Amino acid sequence: MKFGAVVAVAILLATACGSSNTSTGTKHRVPPTATLKPLDKVGDGEGALNLIAWEGYVDDSWKKPFQDATGCQVNAKSAGSSDEMVSLMKDGGGGQWDMVSASGDADLRLIYGGDVRPMNEKLIPDWADFQTYFKNPAYNTIDGVHYGISLQWGPNVLLYNTTKFKIAPTSWSAVYDAANKGIVTAYDYPITIADAALYLSKSQPSLGITDPYELTKKQFDATVALLMQQRQLIKKYWPTASEEILDFQNGDAFIGAAWPYQTIQLKGNGGPFADTIPSEGATGWGDTWMLATKAPHPNCAYKWTQWVSTPKVQAEQALFFGETPVNSKACAQMEALQAGSCAQYHANEAGTYLQTIHFWKTPVTTCPDGSENCIPYDQWVSAWTTIKG
Template identity: 45%
Template sequence: MRHRGKALVSVLAVGVLALAGCGGGDDGGSGSGPGGMSVPKVDKMAQLGAGEGTVNVIAWAGYVEDGSTDPKVDWVTGFEKETGCQVNTKVAGTSDEMVALMKTGEYDVVSASGDASLRLIYGGDVAPVNTDLIGNYKDVFEGLKNKTWNSVDGQPYGVPHGRGANLLMYRTDTVKPAPTSWSAVFDPSSPYKGKITAYDSPIYIADAALYLMKTKPELGIKNPYALDDAQFKAATDLLTQQNDLIGEYWSDYTKEVQAFKSGDSVLGTTWQVIANLAKADKAPVEAILPTEGATGWSDTWMISSKAKHPNCGYLWMNHIISPKANAGVAEWFGEAPANKLSCAETADKNHCATFHAEDEKYFEQVWYWTTPLAQCVDGRTDVTCKDYAAWTQAWTTIKG
């Protein structure tokens, strides 16, 4: 998807985890995850060798631009000339597609979102990353390193690419007083019934869980992606109630921009880049991070455990998070860059301020998308949590 030269993050895939039966080891990248789940033993690269001449990449639209979309947008050609690694890109539309493609062993690296990364790690489809071989890794914001969606037991399984928060947007001429809480989209007596919008994905259940985590502490929710039976029921009940308020669920950002411009939607979830585009189109909107915080997303470049071109794969991962390339992707795509030095390289010198790239206190309030597992990702071992298959089934029921 494109709009004024910027590509947006793709819709989260509807997926089912298939993690049972994964073997484990004690070294070379093996480790234990939530609930003691084991990670298959996969060795990480010890040293870089000569490039193999090719790197096969799976990426979201807008992440690997070679000038063919816009001659001014190209962070591939220079890499190819410098390394001799020809970049072959497969654009994927969903996280499920990325996982399936990585299982074929035909691709070297992938720009995985948080709902795919754990599946790839526990499925043995990606290798642990030796960050000593990636010079630009040292300049990645600390807030993106060694997180639950991109590492196990402190071992990185990828290179952070960028991040963003799921915000609350509203029309300033209609929604008064200005909202400060997610209660604005969950209030059953809302005066904006029929004009509230929400993100169309099972992962949106986490938004309800986050709200309940802050407003109903008696439920004991510690992580919006780790919900036992009672917690899950509370979240899905809230979303079923909210369904009566929803005018439409959105997944296409251009349609959300149009809905806010026309007034068909006046309140609901959004991304910062969507708010920027709506404002540029003269829609009277503002977007805020509510008092409860928000869910969000952070993508990770990961290397296949079966990579045929691992040296070029490592060279690519180092390049794509280099200050200039990472700045180019962040501006084109509409996100905060992962490399802290990228902020000095953006064409728009306000880009990092707009997307809160250097504001760790802001992102401390963001719960990044993480694949829900039966083995609770909050560390609990005395209960079973609802996995993504259950989230998918529930979402279908909620929407009716």
């Protein structure tokens, strides 16, 4: 996920910690590193570990204990966007980088670029306690092969000012309604196109959109046209969570897509704000630690993945950023650290909640029907530039 200052998120942990949602990954063409055999056991650490991560994902509160326990000294570089991560990981990390904490909009680019390699989930003891969906999500698992281990996640919610919207909006149509001109905000990133595609999948079923990340030219053109119309309603596109918070606090925005982090911060300051998952559902993001194809320190990389997959560290990171751990046992740890935090982050939602979230994944040419007629990510980037004018 792109963090600006700090991220966002919501949380689902069944019965206070579980999910009935299942996934076996996605089926696409075979990635170039598919035949590389992952480690069958974790050996002695190499003494070093070089990471590319979202800012704060390698915080001292869990980095230093890891270094003390394993002897793996961590060198971390913060990346400001998924595009930067993909760039840094070129040529399999170049023999310099070991891992990257990639979001779903970067995963398939890294996988099909040959920059990350399969990982052995059996070497991560806590993987067995992951919520079912996050064991094999489509954004990091292909034909049953794991190209990384899931970490944290969150939905993209509809945030609104309750004074302006006395009746809670129930549809994403509110951000495309001309009546709301000049008070709408939207995330400044090409993957935002998927939000509009999800809305059209329900509002214009004749388009035949079944996956908001796999769009034919006709579907893509209709989605871009909707966003071009929306541009006239936009007060400001937000690049960071902190900037959107200020826009709502200052009365520059009254409704728009957000992360739960923004809602929590705004409500914590006593403001008239709330969020919802509209009837059409929502997009969402999931982060994954992925192993560079040319990782120089693979044993330390696995040790790190084991460390950050434990309930304790998952809970610490979740509360540090306001995001959702994938380990179902992290809920109790969160409550021990901050009473009420599981409920605050939607931890006690029904298992069906997760089924309403369409997680970010890299748009590729492969369509839901297996044809190669869909619009790839580079064209999403170009279209987003045009949409913003």
